[in-house]
Amino acid sequence: DIQMTQSPSSVSASVGDRVTITCRASQGISTWLAWYQQRPGKAPKLLIYDASSLQSGVPSRFSGSGSGTDFTLTISSLQPEDFASYFCQQSNSFPPTFGQGTRLEIK
Amino acid sequence: QVQVVQSGAEVKKPGASVRLSCKPTGYSFTSHYLHWLRHVPGQGLEWMGVIDPSGGSTTFAQNFRGRVTMTTDTSTSTVYMELSSLRSDDTAVYYCGRGRLRGTIMDYFDYWGQGALVTVSS
Numbered sequence: 001d002i003q004m005t006q007s008p009s010s011v012s013a014s015v016g017d018r019v020t021i022t023c024r025a026s027q028g029i030s031t032w033l034a035w036y037q038q039r040p041g042k043a044p045k046l047l048i049y050d051a052s053s054l055q056s057g058v059p060s061r062f063s064g065s066g067s068g069t070d071f072t073l074t075i076s077s078l079q080p081e082d083f084a085s086y087f088c089q090q091s092n093s094f095p096p097t098f099g100q101g102t103r104l105e106i107k
Numbered sequence: 108q109v110q111v112v113q114s115g116a117e118v119k120k121p122g123a124s125v126r127l128s129c130k131p132t133g134y135s136f137t138s139h140y141l142h143w144l145r146h147v148p149g150q151g152l153e154w155m156g157v158i159d160p161s162g163g164s165t166t167f168a169q170n171f172r173g174r175v176t177m178t179t180d181t182s183t184s185t186v187y188m189e190l191s192s193l194r195s196d197d198t199a200v201y202y203c204g205r206g207r208l209r210g211t212i213m214d215y216f217d218y219w220g221q222g223a224l225v226t227v228s229s
Contacts, residue, residue, distance in 0.1 A: 004151075034215040043219035049207065055217065087152065091213045095168045098152040
């Protein structure tokens with residue numbers, strides 16, 4: 001199985017900050033990568049697919065980049081509702097696998 | 108709008124089975140595969156398998172083969188996941204997620220159910 005490693009595991013930031021989360025695949029996955037947001041007690045929400053495509057309805061402050069093994073999720077200007085957990089998922093090789101998550105906390 | 112509604116929390120003893128349901132609404136039930144995933148406390152999400160709601164064909168992750176069954180009921184637009192021989196390390200939140208595309212197992216998940224906590228404890 002492809003291992004997905006996220007960093008950092010947690011990050012503290014303030015409203016208005018720019019935050020970047022990284023995800024590394026144990027082997028190349030082209031751009032077959034998604035990012036999800038999960039607020040406590042809620043279902044995950046798809047933010048980005050195919051590494052950089054914004055899911056419908058997701059604010060443009062979210063962006064994704066990367067290909068091969070290294071990927072990033074950037075939130076350009078944090079809003080209060082962005083404090084949540086984020087995780088990546090690859091869909092290049094069976095089975096789909098996920099990163100362990102990054103918790104974004106208020107500083 | 109698309110919604111995915113799952114059945115509620117369950118408490119089971121080791122060795123028992125659990126059956127969870129997943130009912131999506133707001134789109135044609137047979138048009139998108141439905142996936143089951145779980146989130147074990149302190150670990151990442153784990154993909155369990157997928158079912159084609161129209162024909163009932165399934166594909167499972169290696170870790171769950173022989174222990175998981177997924178079925179579809181087109182009359183009620185509901186899919187079911189049954190996990191048998193439960194162990195304490197099966198304690199997790201189980202999610203049903205809709206595949207974003209049509210007709211592909213390898214996919215992203217664009218709508219998720221609310222999750223169902225399954226607790227396995229003697």
